[in-house]
Amino acid sequence: MANSNGLGVTRRGLLGVFAATVVAAAPTYSNAFGLLRGAGDIRRIRMYSGRTGESLDTIYWIEGEYIPEVLKEINHFMRDWRSNDRTNIDARTIDIMAAAHNLMDVSEPYMLLSGYRSPATNAMLRSKSRGVARNSLHMKGQAADLRLKSRSVGQMARAAEACASGGVGRYSRSNFVHMDCGPVRHWGG
Template sequence: MTDHSSVSMTRRNLLRAFAATTLVAAPTFSNAAGFLRGAGDIRRIRMYSGRTGERLDTIYWIEGDYIKDAVKEVHKFMRDWRTDGVKQIDLRTIDIMAASHNMMDISEPYMLLSGYRSPQTNAMLRSRSRGVAKNSLHMKGQAADLRLSSRSVNQMAKAATACRAGGVGRYSGSNFVHMDCGPVRTWGR
């Protein structure tokens, strides 16, 4: 006689147990919007910060549910490193970043240049550059500036634009792409 009462193996528990080794097939540009609406079982985000030396590689969504602790890690990772201020990052922005990353079919983590910005940091950056918006979505936790060494600004922007889910800015001179969950729009070259 076998005792099965000690182990409850649901599909969800099985996915969680193997989440670290599971890879999601990269969506094509044509189904990027479907990915953001919930197609796929797992969403993962990989980043590092040259400013703090921190790395993040986490599965933050499984079968329609955001994983609270993983999302908290993303919020902390994307903090304003100048003030150490943390703000909740809009989940739509994280989804756009993850979908874009998957479409590029790479394992290299994003280099996060800027996530959340405090009003003080935004004002300081604005005083140094006319490319910083007065009411930047970074201050609302709705934007990220990202770089990849293995992909061009144009390749990154093409993937983000295919999501049709927010703003995409190309900053070729500074070698980064801005992604946000605001109105759908593009700028830069």
């Protein structure tokens, strides 16, 4: 929707133009509370996939609003890379990932190991590992398996657990943390 000045400038457009500046100046609130501890007035997610070679560094929420176009990009990025199937990733999962990332005060992007999983992919993985749930939240777009080189599994898990907003699984032998927006619980070692 164009501004009445005829320049075609929208509020969302202006926010997008200034987003990079805001990101650079945004403080980290490591002692904040609630679902989005540390998320600030904007929400940003940084990830890369060793499987596809893709990377994502984007602001997906500004001033109380999710940016639908960016959520679509995240859906594509977090797709089942084996089948290329995708679903809508639950924004609560993205929020937990972003808040945990901010709590760790790290600039390194997450390595995404697994986002959405099609039922066929989940069944295949389940046949190879007892650690894969039959009704995994990955199949609903509500979970992600993540790794950081600069942080331990314990550090990542503690940051996600501090959000008190979903499930956190520690997979120390495989060096990753599972984060989801399901019931608050934790497991693993």
